[in-house]
Amino acid sequence: MTRHYFLTPEAHLLPRWQAAFADALPISVLPKADTADAVLWISTRLPEWRATLAQGGAGEHVRIVVISDSPTQAEGLEALEAGARGYCHALSTPAMLREVAVVVLHGGFWVGPELMARAIRATTARQSVIADMTDPVLERLTERERAVALAVARGLTNKEAAATLDITERTVKAHLSAIFEKLAVRDRMQLALKLSPYGELATS
Amino acid sequence: MTRHYFLTPEAHLLPRWQAAFADALPISVLPKADTADAVLWISTRLPEWRATLAQGGAGEHVRIVVISDSPTQAEGLEALEAGARGYCHALSTPAMLREVAVVVLHGGFWVGPELMARAIRATTARQSVIADMTDPVLERLTERERAVALAVARGLTNKEAAATLDITERTVKAHLSAIFEKLAVRDRMQLALKLSPYGELATS
DNA sequence: TCACGGCCTGTCCACTGGTCCAATGGAGCC
DNA sequence: GGCTCCATTGGACCAGTGGACAGGCCGTGA
Numbered sequence: 001m002t003r004h005y006f007l008t009p010e011a012h013l014l015p016r017w018q019a020a021f022a023d024a025l026p027i028s029v030l031p032k033a034d035t036a037d038a039v040l041w042i043s044t045r046l047p048e049w050r051a052t053l054a055q056g057g058a059g060e061h062v063r064i065v066v067i068s069d070s071p072t073q074a075e076g077l078e079a080l081e082a083g084a085r086g087y088c089h090a091l092s093t094p095a096m097l098r099e100v101a102v103v104v105l106h107g108g109f110w111v112g113p114e115l116m117a118r119a120i121r122a123t124t125a126r127q128s129v130i131a132d133m134t135d136p137v138l139e140r141l142t143e144r145e146r147a148v149a150l151a152v153a154r155g156l157t158n159k160e161a162a163a164t165l166d167i168t169e170r171t172v173k174a175h176l177s178a179i180f181e182k183l184a185v186r187d188r189m190q191l192a193l194k195l196s197p198y199g200e201l202a203t204s
Numbered sequence: 205m206t207r208h209y210f211l212t213p214e215a216h217l218l219p220r221w222q223a224a225f226a227d228a229l230p231i232s233v234l235p236k237a238d239t240a241d242a243v244l245w246i247s248t249r250l251p252e253w254r255a256t257l258a259q260g261g262a263g264e265h266v267r268i269v270v271i272s273d274s275p276t277q278a279e280g281l282e283a284l285e286a287g288a289r290g291y292c293h294a295l296s297t298p299a300m301l302r303e304v305a306v307v308v309l310h311g312g313f314w315v316g317p318e319l320m321a322r323a324i325r326a327t328t329a330r331q332s333v334i335a336d337m338t339d340p341v342l343e344r345l346t347e348r349e350r351a352v353a354l355a356v357a358r359g360l361t362n363k364e365a366a367a368t369l370d371i372t373e374r375t376v377k378a379h380l381s382a383i384f385e386k387l388a389v390r391d392r393m394q395l396a397l398k399l400s401p402y403g404e405l406a407t408s
Numbered sequence: 409t410c411a412c413g414g415c416c417t418g419t420c421c422a423c424t425g426g427t428c429c430a431a432t433g434g435a436g437c438c
Numbered sequence: 439g440g441c442t443c444c445a446t447t448g449g450a451c452c453a454g455t456g457g458a459c460a461g462g463c464c465g466t467g468a
Contacts, residue, residue, distance in 0.1 A: 157454070159454085173457090188456095
């Protein structure tokens with residue numbers, strides 16, 4: 001049988017929680033290790049909910065759902081990052097709570113679609129930059145200049161860039177002059193700042 | 205009743221798909237609008253799976269799960285970004301497929317834990333940095349050093365930093381030496397790279 | 409063939425960046 | 439009063455940077 005623990009500062013159940021799960025248990029501290037499947041509902045009204053979440057989710061068969069009186073995207077992300085499998089409104093209807101329980105007990109994640117969209121977007125935005133070599137800034141440079149620009153923006157000195165590209169330090173300077181001219185920057189620092197979104201790219 | 209459509213190039217079912225859902229239907233083109241709940245399983249062996257996913261997921265009561273013969277995180281992110289509610293291995297066991305179906309039909313997302321972790325990490329990394337003013341890196345510096353560090357990381361020359369902070373260029377150098385020492389970086393470029401997450405902060 | 413552009417290299421020079429050594433004044437602590 | 443930490447500045451010195459000017463090699467296209 002699946003147990004539903006509700007961890008709140010007041011250690012009592014809201015009527016709708018009881019309506020959702022007949023066997024709901026109000027608690028004020030983490031329950032003992034439970035062999036059976038269980039859902040641990042943690043309220044964000046608990047000041048130390050983050051810490052509790054972090055320790056409670058460690059290698060257990062317990063699914064944790066964070067419930068908030070006023071859900072925000074930032075808070076949701078925190079909850080998920082800390083190991084929660086779900087994040088929802090504390091005043092969700094009993095039917096909704098049961099949905100959430102079904103999802104997390106079956107290995108899924110329950111988050112708002114907007115939150116999910118945001119999480120995904122942030123992830124892909126990062127790598128799309130990496131994948132996208134034909135940027136307006138970099139495409140103005142020749143292939144060799146691009147290599148020099150990335151090396152320098154990575155923090156290498158002229159000598160080091162020369163070594164990695166197997167050319168003379170003088171040549172690096174020549175390319176740099178062209179780069180500064182084309183990108184309208186005065187020095188390597190401004191170049192690095194202009195190319196900062198490509199930081200991950202340059203490092204790899 | 206829940207319908208399960210399997211969209212593949214060959215338009216035939218694998219045995220395990222049939223084992224998972226008695227009413228599974230093999231298709232080669234998008235089905236007509238379905239009023240009932242339905243799960244649309246799209247195989248990545250379909251060359252145009254991205255496009256199909258994008259148009260198929262538009263405002264329907266159909267949950268889309270992308271199945272891949274060789275799942276990767278990048279592909280998973282693409283799928284989720286394009287509107288899929290789940291992403292899993294095409295050769296998952298029937299029991300697993302049923303789990304996935306339960307989750308997505310109840311409004312959840314089914315993604316690998318690693319994938320989820322990555323998505324979350326990418327999102328929170330950016331903003332936690334901005335929100336967190338007392339970072340281990342910057343808090344190792346004195347107040348004055350911090351100001352110099354941010355100015356320099358912003359791309360200012362020593363002379364300019366001196367002017368904005370209303371001190372001598374010589375003093376800027378002194379602070380910089382201390383900064384390089386404390387943060388264990390060799391020059392202003394490395395400093396800028398180390399502080400690059402603070403770019404937004406420094407500019408403002 | 410000649411012109412043009414990308415790529416590579418060289419020398420000379422002025423400026424910038426970074427370090428070493430050294431010093432002063434102020435704030436806080438035992 | 440000593441003592442420590444911080445901010446400030448100075449001089450000297452050398453490595454790193456960037457510009458000016460000049461040349462060579464090679465491929466494409468008029």
